[in-house]
Every structure is written in structure tokens, then in C-alpha cells.
Amino acid sequence: MMIEADRIKIQAISLQDIARFSEYRDKEEVAEYQSWDEYPIEKAKQRITYCIKHPFHGKRGNYQLGIYLKDENYLIGDLFIEIDGHTTFTLGYTLDSLYWSKGYASEALEAILQYMYEEYHFKICLCHVYEDNDRSIKLLTRHGFDRIHKSWFYQDVLYRKMLNK
Ligand SMILES: CC(C)(COP(=O)(O)OP(=O)(O)OC[C@H]1O[C@@H](n2cnc3c(N)ncnc32)[C@H](O)[C@@H]1OP(=O)(O)O)[C@@H](O)C(=O)NCCC(=O)NCCS
Structure with missing residues (x-):
């Protein structure tokens, strides 16, 4: 599969990108609010x-x-998708900090939501975010996600977007 947007494309990660995948995920600021x-x-x-x-x-x-x-075929980030049923999926996103504040995460988010809705008819997208991850919350809010629940156990917040809106 391949999803094309204006400046980026979303596709399977190849073995050639192992070092690159490790390079940006290993950065302190990229890992700060993640599970690693x-x-x-x-x-x-x-x-x-x-x-x-x-x-x-x-x-x-x-x-x-x-x-x-898209033009350079250069890996700048990734999306995590978890599917438990046929209506809802959970999404995670990680972008190399060199590419923050350029609208690339926004482009990727719009493209994957549209694809999941049109291609597979998913109705709901969920994202788990730590409350102080301002960049991530700004991204979700700007794209129409609502805050629906705070987990006292994990200390994170669940955001949800209905895809047919
Ligand atoms: C969360 C994350 C993906 C957000 O990335 P981002 O680059 O801030 O998000 P966007 O792509 O929406 O970029 C928005 C910014 O780009 C600017 N921008 C520049 N050109 C733009 C364009 N063509 N289109 C849209 N925005 C553009 C916007 O004005 C905005 O600026 P701001 O940061 O000053 O508000 C990124 O910070 C990240 O990967 N963090 C580490 C991993 C992480 O925490 N993941 C989430 C776990 S829940």
C-alpha cells in the first residue's frame, strides 16, 4: 500500500531504513513522551x-x-496503528524532531485518517497522549479530536475523532 499526500507518502518501512528508524526514535526529545x-x-x-x-x-x-x-524517499517518521475491531483503531505518530513545525505530522494525520475511512470504513480513531505533550495535543485538537477520558492508572489522556465528521 502507499498513501500519497502533498509532500509526504506513507508506506511500509523497508529493511534499508533500520538505522534511520533507530536514529530518530532514539533522540531524547522524540522519546520523551513515548513508551521507550x-x-x-x-x-x-x-x-x-x-x-x-x-x-x-x-x-x-x-x-x-x-x-x-515524497521526492527524496527519505524516512522522517512513522505511524503506529492498532486494530482491535472493525470500527475503531488506535493511532500513534512519531516524527524526527528535525522535521517538527513544518506541517508534516498534520499532513500524515489527515492522509491516514482519510485512507482508513475510505479504504476500510473505520469510524473512530483513538490516540493516547500524555497531558503535558503539548505538541501532540495541539496536533490532535487542530484536527478535530476530542478529549474523552483521562486514565488515572497510566496518567495519559484519550483523544477520539469520529471519522465521518
Ligand atoms: C507530536 C508531533 C508529531 C507533532 O509534530 P509537529 O511538527 O508539531 O506537528 P505539525 O505537523 O502539525 O506541525 C505544526 C506546526 O508546523 C507549522 N507549519 C509550517 N508549515 C506548515 C504547513 N505547510 N502546514 C501546516 N503547518 C505548518 C504550523 O504553523 C505549526 O507550527 P507550531 O508548531 O509553531 O504551532 C511531534 O512533535 C513528535 O513526533 N513528537 C515526538 C513523538 C510524540 O510525542 N508522539 C506523540 C505521542 S502521543
């Missing part, structure tokens, strides 16, 4: 190998797709 502290090459290799064995097809499972600069 460090992202060594070995971890990147395991994740990309898993994803190659389990290509995205819109069914139950968890997937990682690359966000590439």
Missing part, C-alpha cells in the same frame, strides 16, 4: 522485521508505517 527511553538498532531491526512479516491490510493487529518525504 532508547531505541537501539537491534530494536529497530526487530520491529521492522515484524512489520515486513505482517504487512498492513486493515485487519486486527498492530502495524507500523513509514512517513517518507
Whole structure:
């Protein structure tokens, strides 16, 4: 699969991008609000190998797709997609900090939401965010997500967007 937007495209991550995937995910500011502290090459290799064995097809499972600069074919970030049922999916996003504040995350978010709605008819997208992750909350709010729940256990906030609106 490949989703094209203005400046970026979203597609499966290739084995050639293991070092690059590790490079930006390992940055302190990129990992700050994520489930990892460090992202060594070995971890990147395991994740990309898993994803190659389990290509995205819109069914139950968890997937990682690359966000590439369209013209350079250069990996600048990724999307995590978890599907539990046929109406709802959970989305995570990570962008190399060198590419923050240029609208690339916005472009990727719009493109994946449209694709999931049109191609697979998903109705709801959920995102878990730490309350002090201002950039992430700004991104979600700007794209019509609503804050629906705070988990006292995980200390994160659940945002939701209905895709037919
Ligand atoms: C969360 C994250 C993806 C947000 O990235 P981002 O670059 O801030 O988001 P956007 O792509 O929407 O960029 C918006 C900014 O680009 C600016 N911009 C510049 N050109 C633009 C364009 N062509 N279109 C839209 N916005 C543009 C906007 O004005 C806005 O500026 P601001 O940051 O001063 O408000 C990024 O910070 C990240 O990867 N963080 C680390 C991982 C993480 O925490 N993930 C979320 C876990 S819940």
C-alpha cells in the first residue's frame, strides 16, 4: 500500500531504513513522551522485521508505517496503528524532531485518517497522549479530536475523532 499526500507518502518501512528508524526514535526529545527511553538498532531491526512479516491490510493487529518525504524517499517518521475491531483503531505518530513545525505530522494525520475511512470504513480513531505533550495535543485538537477520558492508572489522556465528521 502507499498513501500519497502533498509532500509526504506513507508506506511500509523497508529493511534499508533500520538505522534511520533507530536514529530518530532514539533522540531524547522524540522519546520523551513515548513508551521507550532508547531505541537501539537491534530494536529497530526487530520491529521492522515484524512489520515486513505482517504487512498492513486493515485487519486486527498492530502495524507500523513509514512517513517518507515524497521526492527524496527519505524516512522522517512513522505511524503506529492498532486494530482491535472493525470500527475503531488506535493511532500513534512519531516524527524526527528535525522535521517538527513544518506541517508534516498534520499532513500524515489527515492522509491516514482519510485512507482508513475510505479504504476500510473505520469510524473512530483513538490516540493516547500524555497531558503535558503539548505538541501532540495541539496536533490532535487542530484536527478535530476530542478529549474523552483521562486514565488515572497510566496518567495519559484519550483523544477520539469520529471519522465521518
Ligand atoms: C507530536 C508531533 C508529531 C507533532 O509534530 P509537529 O511538527 O508539531 O506537528 P505539525 O505537523 O502539525 O506541525 C505544526 C506546526 O508546523 C507549522 N507549519 C509550517 N508549515 C506548515 C504547513 N505547510 N502546514 C501546516 N503547518 C505548518 C504550523 O504553523 C505549526 O507550527 P507550531 O508548531 O509553531 O504551532 C511531534 O512533535 C513528535 O513526533 N513528537 C515526538 C513523538 C510524540 O510525542 N508522539 C506523540 C505521542 S502521543
